[in-house]
Amino acid sequence: MKSGSSKLQRNIFIASFIIPTFVFYCIFTVYPVIKGLYYSMFDWSGMSQNKEFVGFRNFKDLFHDPIIWKAIGNDYFLVVGKVIGIMVIATFFAVALTRFNFKLAGFLRSVYFIPNILSVVVIGVLWNFIYNPQIGFLNGFLSLFTKEKVSITWLGFTSHTIWMLLPPAIWAGIGFYMILLIAAIQNIPDSLYEASELEGAGQWQQFRKITVPLIWEQMKVSILNIMMTTLNGSFVIVWIMTQGGPDNSTQVMGSYLYQMAFQQYHFGYGASIGVLILVLSLITTVVLQRLLRHETVELG
Amino acid sequence: MILKNKLATLSLATVLAVVPLTGCGSSSDNDNSSNQTNASTNASTNTNTSTNTSTNTSTDATTNNSSTTDNAATATKLTGDFEIQYFVGGYGDKWWKKVIADFKAANPDLNIKELAGPKINDQTKPRWIGGTPPDFVYIDGPGLNDRQMVEDGQLEDLTEWLKTAKNVDGELITDLLAQPAQQYDGKTYNIPLVLNSWGVFWDKALFKEKGWTEPQDFDQFLQVSDQIKGAGITPFIHTGKYPYYINGAILLPAIVSENNNDTSILQDMGNSKVEAFQKPAVLAALNKIVALRDKGFIDKASIQINHTDSQMLFLQHKDAFIPNGLWLPNEMSKDIPGGFDFGFIPSVTQGAGGKVVANTSTSTVAIAKNAKNKDAAKAFMQFIFSKAQASQWAELSGAPSNIKGDISASNAPSFVKDAAKYLTDANTVVIPTITFNADVDKAMQDATDALTIGKITPEEWVKRVTDVAAKVKQ
Numbered sequence: 004m005k006s007g008s009s010k011l012q013r014n015i016f017i018a019s020f021i022i023p024t025f026v027f028y029c030i031f032t033v034y035p036v037i038k039g040l041y042y043s044m045f046d047w048s049g050m051s052q053n054k055e056f057v058g059f060r061n062f063k064d065l066f067h068d069p070i071i072w073k074a075i076g077n078d079y080f081l082v083v084g085k086v087i088g089i090m091v092i093a094t095f096f097a098v099a100l101t102r103f104n105f106k107l108a109g110f111l112r113s114v115y116f117i118p119n120i121l122s123v124v125v126i127g128v129l130w131n132f133i134y135n136p137q138i139g140f141l142n143g144f145l146s147l148f149t150k151e152k153v154s155i156t157w158l159g160f161t162s163h164t165i166w167m168l169l170p171p172a173i174w175a176g177i178g179f180y181m182i183l184l185i186a187a188i189q190n191i192p193d194s195l196y197e198a199s200e201l202e203g204a205g206q207w208q209q210f211r212k213i214t215v216p217l218i219w220e221q222m223k224v225s226i227l228n229i230m231m232t233t234l235n236g237s238f239v240i241v242w243i244m245t246q247g248g249p250d251n252s253t254q255v256m257g258s259y260l261y262q263m264a265f266q267q268y269h270f271g272y273g274a275s276i277g278v279l280i281l282v283l284s285l286i287t288t289v290v291l292q293r294l295l296r297h298e299t300v301e302l303g
Numbered sequence: 304m305i306l307k308n309k310l311a312t313l314s315l316a317t318v319l320a321v322v323p324l325t326g327c328g329s330s331s332d333n334d335n336s337s338n339q340t341n342a343s344t345n346a347s348t349n350t351n352t353s354t355n356t357s358t359n360t361s362t363d364a365t366t367n368n369s370s371t372t373d374n375a376a377t378a379t380k381l382t383g384d385f386e387i388q389y390f391v392g393g394y395g396d397k398w399w400k401k402v403i404a405d406f407k408a409a410n411p412d413l414n415i416k417e418l419a420g421p422k423i424n425d426q427t428k429p430r431w432i433g434g435t436p437p438d439f440v441y442i443d444g445p446g447l448n449d450r451q452m453v454e455d456g457q458l459e460d461l462t463e464w465l466k467t468a469k470n471v472d473g474e475l476i477t478d479l480l481a482q483p484a485q486q487y488d489g490k491t492y493n494i495p496l497v498l499n500s501w502g503v504f505w506d507k508a509l510f511k512e513k514g515w516t517e518p519q520d521f522d523q524f525l526q527v528s529d530q531i532k533g534a535g536i537t538p539f540i541h542t543g544k545y546p547y548y549i550n551g552a553i554l555l556p557a558i559v560s561e562n563n564n565d566t567s568i569l570q571d572m573g574n575s576k577v578e579a580f581q582k583p584a585v586l587a588a589l590n591k592i593v594a595l596r597d598k599g600f601i602d603k604a605s606i607q608i609n610h611t612d613s614q615m616l617f618l619q620h621k622d623a624f625i626p627n628g629l630w631l632p633n634e635m636s637k638d639i640p641g642g643f644d645f646g647f648i649p650s651v652t653q654g655a656g657g658k659v660v661a662n663t664s665t666s667t668v669a670i671a672k673n674a675k676n677k678d679a680a681k682a683f684m685q686f687i688f689s690k691a692q693a694s695q696w697a698e699l700s701g702a703p704s705n706i707k708g709d710i711s712a713s714n715a716p717s718f719v720k721d722a723a724k725y726l727t728d729a730n731t732v733v734i735p736t737i738t739f740n741a742d743v744d745k746a747m748q749d750a751t752d753a754l755t756i757g758k759i760t761p762e763e764w765v766k767r768v769t770d771v772a773a774k775v776k777q
Binding site: 049052157262267 | 745
């Protein structure tokens with residue numbers, strides 16, 4: 004009797020947490036995903052009363068659309084660039100601010116974190132100014148070292164303009180992952196470092212043999228998170244800085260989705276790009292997890 | 304004790320479980336109900352009902368329009384609900400408030416509801432999709448495209464009606480239109496209300512100071528640009544982020560000039576006819592942009608900047624010419640340096656002695672195909688397309704109206720009067736309003752951007768755009 008009621012009590016208690024979450028999850032995640040899948044099967048302008056069911060034609064068209072391939076390429080370029088850039092710099096900062104005790108560490112930690120509290124829109128506008136060819140900071144700075152005034156159009160190359168979106172994206176991301184890794188490093192018992200020092204290990208060896216293996220879980224989470232936020236969220240910085248231009252050279256899947264669905268009135272096609280983003284994110288997550296798990300085993 | 308604890312946990316658990324649920328339930332209920340009110344035509348809780356505005360201004364409205372009131376009232380007595388959707392953007396809502404109040408005063412039994420605001424196009428979208436749209440729509444602002452609305456079958460076919468429709472003063476509406484309505488396969492669905500123009504601006508004061516001549520044709524434009532470049536100023540800047548500026552002010556007028564001032568080529572382009580894009584006039588026009596590019600007249604910054612940045616650089620005299628629309632002086636009014644004097648010409652690409660070509664930029668009005676009160680909507684059209692509204696629109700919105708009428712005596716801004724003069728001049732070729740297919744438009748914009756930075760040739764421009772047009776036509 005007693006156990007039965009306590010079991011019931013326990014179940015109610017659990018349900019009280021799970022049910023609301025589940026309901027919200029269904030409303031805000033499952034339902035839109037299903038709706039998106041549904042719309043991707045239609046030829047629909049987004050405003051018409053009539054939708055024409057076309058099955059997988061949108062996906063077929065997607066396959067033959069050169070811009071989507073460009074966008075996927077740009078997306079993965081940003082993923083790779085951001086993972087390398089953010090992880091290298093964030094790890095370096097995290098180690099520097101924890102392992103080498105110096106006075107300004109606390110202050111610098113705050114400074115490096117500042118870009119994270121700025122909205123991406125602000126970052127985009129800021130870097131637009133930095134890159135401005137006439138009155139921008141970057142050309143102004145470079146002009147200090149040259150006789151002629153430098154007038155490079157940083158966001159207007161005929162191709163490879165996407166490279167220019169990497170610095171702001173990395174700059175904006177470092178702070179958060181740095182804090183994550185600092186927390187991880189501070190959890191490593193000092194005794195390990197002391198022991199290794201007695202054994203004659205230098206800083207580099209300590210980093211390779213102690214720090215990295217013991218913060219690998221956090222690094223893995225960071226890499227996965229950078230990948231996912233990039234595939235899903237590059238839209239904002241692209242839209243603010245270049246709108247996918249010039250001539251679609253900086254288009255990412257998110258910006259192309261917006262362009263097609265809301266500016267060129269192909270809502271169904273836009274939805275199919277959304278489905279593509281979902282599928283690619285899932286595949287990439289699985290693949291990355293496999294790759295990174297393998298690494299852990301080796302290091303362990 | 305245990306029981307008490309149990310009860311406490313149990314109640315806590317229930318509260319935890321129920322509170323968010325009720326919260327979510329009620330909020331989604333609200334969503335539903337608001338959607339429903341939005342969707343139902345007889346929505347009584349919608350945005351601005353015009354009752355208060357009409358009481359405010361009804362006195363002067365009745366005095367102003369006593370004659371028109373009789374005309375409208377004698378035709379048919381309008382009753383029921385009448386919904387007007389209008390986007391509030393650069394032209395403001397003063398004119399709409401005034402004209403709706405006047406219309407209300409003329410039709411006291413009509414219950415007019417205004418659906419207005421800068422986000423109104425998004426807000427009413429569910430109703431258009433649901434088949435219960437507002438009766439009357441002003442097509443302006445993001446999210447509304449007249450060609451798309453026609454293709455989606457959202458707009459009422461006005462072809463037959465417009466042929467004989469007279470306004471409240473008994474004049475034929477088509478006689479009053481400065482530019483005719485766009486034809487979609489020979490049919491009319493929307494009527495242009497605003498008549499704005501693309502063109503090229505410069506600072507007259509600067510030109511006077513430096514002794515440069517203000518260009519009247521392409522040769523003069525190239526000549527003076529050479530001088531300007533020699534003086535250390537970049538001749539020409541545009542916004543590469545929004546290439547429809549350079550397309551609207553340079554490329555399209557150039558195509559018309561090259562096509563012996565025959566604007567039908569643009570209408571065919573508007574209808575995505577592949578042959579139109581392959582005409583030599585298009586190539587010749589593109590080569591004019593190439594000439595500007597190869598002579599180094601185009602500011603290199605153009606490709607990456609937005610319209611505001613390009614306008615700022617122009618106002619700072621970093622660049623001498625800018626392609627833009629007539630709204631520019633209004634838009635930048637806060638940033639115009641002292642002594643700056645806007646010079647304007649609708650086109651610079653015509654040959655020596657050739658006619659000026661004005662590419663119009665317009666916003667139109669239309670009636671929903673599923674409108675519940677088409678009589679009221681048509682009566683409203685007859686009401687707003689009257690001579691009295693020409694000055695009133697120019698005064699209250701700061702832009703030229705598409706209604707022919709003498710506005711020289713009105714309080715409209717001087718550049719609006721100048722523009723109106725240009726647009727009604729016999730020596731100006733006025734391009735009638737054209738909305739391109741969104742895909743073709745985007746392809747043209749991308750290709751022009753690519754052309755200005757030397758990524759593609761004019762032939763490749765044509766190839767790219769014809770490919771898209773062919774696909775659209777399928």
